Amino acid sequence: MNEDQKNSEHLKSIPLTNSEILLFFFLPFPFFGVIKKRKNDFNESEIKRFRRYGYDLKIKQAEQMTIYGRIFYVAIIIITTYLLNT
Numbered sequence: 605m606n607e608d609q610k611n612s613e614h615l616k617s618i619p620l621t622n623s624e625i626l627l628f629f630f631l632p633f634p635f636f637g638v639i640k641k642r643k644n645d646f647n648e649s650e651i652k653r654f655r656r657y658g659y660d661l662k663i664k665q666a667e668q669m670t671i672y673g674r675i676f677y678v679a680i681i682i683i684t685t686y687l688l689n690t
Contacts, residue, residue: 616660620669624650628666632673 622657654662
C-alpha cells in the first residue's frame with residue numbers, strides 16, 4: 605500500500621470533533637441562510653466539503669447529528685406546547 609492509499613483510508617475513518625458535533629446538532633436547519641437571505645447553508649457546505657475530501661465517517665455522523673437535532677427541536681416544541689396548554 606503506497607502513501608496515497610494510506611492517506612485516503614485514514615481520511616475515511618476520521619470522526620467529527622466535539623465542536624462539529626455540537627454545530628450539526630444545534631443548527632440542523634439553515635438558520636444562517638434564512639437570516640442573511642443566503643441560499644448557502646453551513647451544514648450543506650460542510651457536508652459537501654467532507655464529500656470532496658473523502659471523509660466518509662464524518663458524512664455519516666453529520667447526517668445523524670442533523671437528524672437528532674431536528675428530533676430534539678420537535679420534542680422541545682411538543683413539550684413546550686404541552687406545558688403551556690396545561
